[in-house]
Amino acid sequence: MDPAFIIGLVLAFGALLAMISIEGAHVTALLLPAPMVLVFGATIAVGIASSTMKDALLAVKALPKVVRGKSPSLTATIDDVVGYAERARREGLLSLENDANEASDPFVKSGLQNIADGTDAEDLRIMLEDEISTTASRNRIAARFFSLMGGFAPTIGIIGTVVSLTHVLERLDTPETLGPLIATAFVATLWGLLSANFIWLPIGMRLARLGELEVERKTLLMEGLLAVQAGSQPRLVDERLRALVADGPSRKERDSSSDITSSQAA
Template sequence: MDPALLLGLVLAFGALLAMISMEGASFTALLLPAPMVLVFGGTIAVGIASGTMRDALLAVKALPRAFRGERNTGQTVIEAIVGYAETARAEGLLALERSVADEQDPFLKQALQSIADGTDAEELRLVMEDEIASAAARNRTAARFYTTLGGFAPTVGIIGTVVSLTHVLEKLDEPSTLGPLIAAAFVATLWGLLSANFIWLPIGGRLRRLGELELERMTLMMEGMLAVQAGSPPHFVGERLSALASDRRPPRRRRAAAEEPALDS
């Protein structure tokens, strides 16, 4: 588990509490139900309205992952694939079928089963590339949903402040109540800015980064399993995957660069 999101949120809200304490204010003065209901409820509502129900459901399903983090590191993937290369080298590709039941990653499990079934290398590459493209699209959708919430939240907060100030104007004949009413009116704007920058945008950014890491991991799996299918020596598989793991270019650019003909000297 990667605690970066939890740690960041705790530090951010801790800094807010420290400021409130140093200013001599009361945090309970910010916990007003009415503006919080409008800001959080209204923001989520317009976020759903800006897309489709499928987008919203994907975002909800992706939320636990934002707190949990990436499951496997690149080194873990490389070690697993090198192990499969050793098995295939010693016992043949059919021996990989014994590892299908023990493999936890669905993407790698599908590749193992396809290799054991004798799937053609080009067909296997196409299937795995389609899976990678689908996963990338899901990750983009989830990250975009929370980033969109971060864009809506400040404006929804301003709407709440305008509504509250309208109520303040109705009380001009009671000067003693104007101060607390005006202070309460700006709580909606505060929660709009706070939720956008302390909650929605960090979650969106976190999911976008996790999507990039998942794309790199799936690409490593694809290239590694294709090398295993081709009968490459285990040490070569490990060296190639280590090189790919250190290359931060997108997979399409890496393949394009590899396929470019060498220039004549």
């Protein structure tokens, strides 16, 4: 799990609480049910209204990824593909069926199984590209849903403030109550801005970034699996994939480093 989202939210709300404490205010002054119900309820409602129910459900299903999502290790992915290339060179493409049965990633499983089945290289590329395109589209929909909510929330907060100020104007005959009422009115604007910048926009941007990383990994896997199917040497597969990502040393460099360390230890 990548803790960036949790760490960021804790620091953001911690900074807010620190400011409230320094100003000598009280958190309870901000925890007013009426503006919170309006801002959160109406924001979610207009978010659904601006898309489709299918999009909304897809966005809700993507929420666990915000917390549990992690950055894929492209180095480990390349090592796996090189392992498939080595097996294919030793035992033939049919041997990859065993790796397909053991693979937990559906994308890898499908690719290896089609290679073992003798699927044409062009057909395999089209199938894998379609899968990548579908993944990218699904990720964009979820990220866009929360980004839209981040755009709606501040305006809804202003609406709540206007409604509250209308109520304040009805109390002009009691000037002693105007101060607290006006302060309460601006809480809606605060929650609109707060929810947009502390919750909805970070969720949308994080989902977008995780989606980019997922597409990058699948694209790398596609190129590697196609190279395996073409019978490329494992060393060439390794160097080609690492040239695409530049994410750490090649296997050859790591082996050389290990040999140097061993000789120094001896």
